[in-house]
Amino acid sequence: METIPLNSPDKDFIREVQERSGQNVQSCYQCGNCTAGCPYNFAYDVSVSRIMRLVQLGQREAVLKSHSIWLCATCQSCTTRCPNSIEVAKIMDVLRHMAREAGYATERNVKAFGDAFLESVEKHGRVYELGVTASYVKKTGRFWTDVDLAPAMLPKNKLSIKPHEIRGKEHVAEIFKRYRERDAAKENR
Amino acid sequence: MSISVGYYPGCSGSGTSVEYDKSTRAVCKKLGIELTEIDDWSCCGSTPAHTVDHTLSAALSARNLVLAAKQGQEEVVTPCPSCLANLRTASHKIEDEAYRPKVEALLDDSCESAATVASTLQLIVEKVGLDAIKKAVVKPLKDLNVACYYGCIMNRPPELMQFDDPENPMAMDKIMEACGATVLPFPLKVECCGAAAGMPKKEIVTELSGRLLNVADSLNTEIIVTACPLCQMNLDLRQGQVNRANGTGYDIPVVYFTQLLGLALGLSADEVGLSKLVVDPTPRLRFAGVL
Numbered sequence: 001m002e003t004i005p006l007n008s009p010d011k012d013f014i015r016e017v018q019e020r021s022g023q024n025v026q027s028c029y030q031c032g033n034c035t036a037g038c039p040y041n042f043a044y045d046v047s048v049s050r051i052m053r054l055v056q057l058g059q060r061e062a063v064l065k066s067h068s069i070w071l072c073a074t075c076q077s078c079t080t081r082c083p084n085s086i087e088v089a090k091i092m093d094v095l096r097h098m099a100r101e102a103g104y105a106t107e108r109n110v111k112a113f114g115d116a117f118l119e120s121v122e123k124h125g126r127v128y129e130l131g132v133t134a135s136y137v138k139k140t141g142r143f144w145t146d147v148d149l150a151p152a153m154l155p156k157n158k159l160s161i162k163p164h165e166i167r168g169k170e171h172v173a174e175i176f177k178r179y180r181e182r183d184a185a186k187e188n189r
Numbered sequence: 190m191s192i193s194v195g196y197y198p199g200c201s202g203s204g205t206s207v208e209y210d211k212s213t214r215a216v217c218k219k220l221g222i223e224l225t226e227i228d229d230w231s232c233c234g235s236t237p238a239h240t241v242d243h244t245l246s247a248a249l250s251a252r253n254l255v256l257a258a259k260q261g262q263e264e265v266v267t268p269c270p271s272c273l274a275n276l277r278t279a280s281h282k283i284e285d286e287a288y289r290p291k292v293e294a295l296l297d298d299s300c301e302s303a304a305t306v307a308s309t310l311q312l313i314v315e316k317v318g319l320d321a322i323k324k325a326v327v328k329p330l331k332d333l334n335v336a337c338y339y340g341c342i343m344n345r346p347p348e349l350m351q352f353d354d355p356e357n358p359m360a361m362d363k364i365m366e367a368c369g370a371t372v373l374p375f376p377l378k379v380e381c382c383g384a385a386a387g388m389p390k391k392e393i394v395t396e397l398s399g400r401l402l403n404v405a406d407s408l409n410t411e412i413i414v415t416a417c418p419l420c421q422m423n424l425d426l427r428q429g430q431v432n433r434a435n436g437t438g439y440d441i442p443v444v445y446f447t448q449l450l451g452l453a454l455g456l457s458a459d460e461v462g463l464s465k466l467v468v469d470p471t472p473r474l475r476f477a478g479v480l
Contacts, residue, residue, distance in 0.1 A: 039381040073384035075341035109389035114237035121232040127200040152467045168229045179245045
């Protein structure tokens with residue numbers, strides 16, 4: 001059985017999660033309500049209530065290397081049902097941000113899909129669905145992704161062959177640019 | 190009665206959920222709601238943006254609320270719960286004077302003046318009202334057993350969404366009842382369908398959407414009624430994948446509430462985009478005398 005060392009909590013990790021999420025993780029008393037209602041629990045390697053406990057114990061690596069934080073869909077069951085009003089889904093989001101920054105992506109396909117999506121927004125201002133699919137396949141090499149949907153999808157003629165460009169696409173691209181510059185400045189501090 | 194609001198269709202409205210956009214516009218017109226599309230709106234960032242950075246997400250969404258305000262719209266509605274959640278989260282962040290400068294720094298624009306946002310579902314229920322809908326029905330949906338499925342974020346978290354009940358929402362149930370349908374007590378109203386996992390992690394969608402279809406089937410649901418483009422796509426377009434993964438053989442139509450409401454108000458099958466659905470609802474609708 002895996003053991004968790006309690007004598008060396010990473011206090012910076014606890015503080016950072018609290019600051020970035022605006023949530024008091026110490027108010028979690030492990031009732032398990034979040035896990036009981038979590039639709040993704042069947043697919044998680046670490047249940048959400050255990051993630052909360054590991055954060056309380058300052059277990060940076062165990063948390064940021066978990067698969068669960070990438071599988072969470074922000075369905076808000078946990079946040080809605082927490083008796084201590086902790087925004088648990090927001091904490092899961094912040095943990096994903098920190099995992100990205102640390103260079104961890106235990107669910108590479110999930111990350112690839114999100115990246116492909118945002119690249120499409122940055123380029124066109126709106127999401128170009130076929131473009132996202134193509135970019136995702138290119139990133140992951142999963143050529144057969146959803147090919148079985150084609151017979152049902154294509155006759156419906158829903159997917160535009162061309163992206164929907166907007167006049168303000170440069171403005172949207174600049175939002176991304178300034179975001180990256182802000183992050184780079186943060187790291188150099 | 191005349192209601193006039195800004196309209197944010199969301200990206201899927203011109204792709205995978207064209208029929209939601211089409212039926213939303215048609216129903217609103219029929220109910221006397223004037224929708225003015227925000228000129229040059231952009232993507233809200235959807236789930237991928239907030240999983241990368243909260244300020245980036247807020248800036249992508251806020252661009253639209255600021256644009257709407259500049260175009261004279263104080264209130265914006267959107268049919269998509271994911272857009273709604275992002276736009277409302279952005280609203281909260283720019284109302285917070287300590288947070289607003291962070292968003293403005295990425296946007297390179299002031300967020301002092303920004304539109305508020307609600308769902309088209311909320312607008313229809315609260316501003317038009319059930320009595321007015323009842324009076325406007327020309328083709329009652331009698332003999333039709335429907336289950337209303339809201340998805341996970343239309344009403345949650347309640348502090349953010351401020352609409353309906355987070356565990357047992359009733360807005361769509363009441364609209365469908367006003368249209369004359371028999372609304373089944375669907376216990377998985379707010380359970381997640383698997384969301385955007387369809388492409389990167391299909392087994393999550395086949396499991397979670399499978400549960401929804403199992404329960405809908407056990408209630409003898411004839412049509413599942415949705416309000417979310419992603420829920421609808423997972424349950425309808427991916428129903429074949431769910432069947433193959435789970436060894437089931439469902440063919441339960443999954444429609445947008447605006448499509449059934451539109452039919453009840455006398456719109457044609459074409460006006461509500463019925464032919465865009467994968468599982469064909471027309472046999473059941475014909476049988477029930479709606480078509």
